[in-house]
Amino acid sequence: MYTISCRDVGRDCDCVIQGETEEEIMKNAAEHAVKGHGYKEEDIMTPEMKNKIKSYIRKS
Ligand SMILES: [Zn+2]
Secondary structure, X not given: OEEEXXXXXXXXXXXXXXXXXXXXXXXXXXXXXXXXXXXOHHHHOOHHHHHHHHHOXXXX
16 A cells, blocks of 8 residues: 655645555545645646655555
């Protein structure tokens, strides 16, 4: 299981995003960022942003 906590990313949000695969968690994180934090999908899908999100993924 992969998880990302919004707090780790510096957001004042108690959400923990989960996914079975790295691909799934990236999708779920992007969705949450758009719906929960008002990001635009094209802002998240840049290589820089993807790398940043990946660096926050925790495996368990
Ligand atoms: Zn959040």
